[in-house]
Amino acid sequence: MEQYLPILGMVLIGIGLPVVAIVFARLLAPHRPGGMKGDPYECGIESTTSVRERLSVRYYLIAVLFVVFDVETIFLFPWAVQYQVLGLFGLVEMVIFIAILLLAYFYVIKKGALKWA
């Protein structure tokens, strides 16, 4: 496990660097909030409606599809590393696995889930 310790160190650096630098900049930079500075940016027009509204359902569809395909990628990783050992059996099995996914993929396209226009 000790080879993962440097990775932990790098994660700590990744957290520490922005935290330290942002605090340091806060001490150095002027800080005078107030007036119109705190308003949301809308090209100079006064904001009338709330931002917290309903979003297009397509974003959720993309998210769900992503989960399906990303899990497939994760399944492919160990298979790929062992591929030369598995031989023809591995190829046939993965073609079947990909074919099942493609079936769902074409169903999704047919349903128009990926249409943006």
Next chain:
Amino acid sequence: MYPVLQYFVVPFIHGVVLTLVLLLCVAYLTFMERKVIAFMQVRIGPNRVGPRGLLQPIADVVKLLIKEDLTPDAANRVIFYIAPVIATLSTIAAFAVIPYGGPEATVSIFGFPIRPYLADVNVGILYVISISSIGVFGIVLGGWASNSKYPLLGGLRSAAQMISYEVPFGLAIIGVLMVTGTASLVEIVQWQQQHTWLFWLQPFAVVLFFIAGVAENNRAPFDLPEAESELVAGFHTEYSGFKFAFFFLAEYIAMIVVSALVVTLFFGGWLPVTFGLGHLFPKLPALLSGAWGGPWVMLLFGMGWVFIKVFFMLYLYLWIRATFPRYRYDQLMNIGWKFMIPASLAWIVLTGAGILAVQAIRS
């Protein structure tokens, strides 16, 4: 010796040095970007600060440091502050497993062995992909927490785009793993040392991987999240000062990570460029890799080659940015879902059949 020192403190210092080098690279990458794009558009670019404008990045950092850091009144403050940290963390941490020299270039400082990579884990590629995909949280949370319209739209677009291209980004690597039979980045380069650059075996995968990488980094021509003519600045519209600087930094380090991955996986990492003359002059690879001078020379040469190759890939990024107009959003999604994913799956099947054919011929 003291295990705490060897396994944590020394790698930690190593990581700090690596991060500082990375920051310097990012500073001059921004300068290079402005200069290269300027010359491509027949302009001169920044040339006032220092000789030939070489101190421009330092002036930029100082300017960001002493600029007032505003938080919108309506923002969710905690998430607004955490978002740039997440974005930076995901890109810096990805660098832990990227090698810039072989195990034979291990040098010893005060009796501690310093390897030319922080960690060599057997799931190296998986680690890079998973940690760099955390970056999307920084962007979408930053956009949402600003409680303003343009950042929200930019953050949503960005999230949808990044997760869409995450899939071909991962699938394009599968072919490399099938050929080499390992997921450790060091072992993949060692495989290329014994055989040949994987670019020659996986040319289509390089193209897919690089396109997916450009889209992952939200760079032109896929920079829709910050399409300045539509969304002002996308998810970081409400950010200013150093919090903005860290979103900016994260984007540039992510570019370096993708370039380093392309170099490691397909272009032989720290191996020297011999232009195919290695077979004619058998001593050339050893000469160019510094094998004649012991570990320190090998380390320097390895770093030099990685540096040259990575900056070549970064130049490619800038070249693409200066050449192609931005895609429309539906075009972007169509390329991702209707071309990249089926094409990378087809390439995996093709690679599999190819490996079996080679095995059958050899036996």
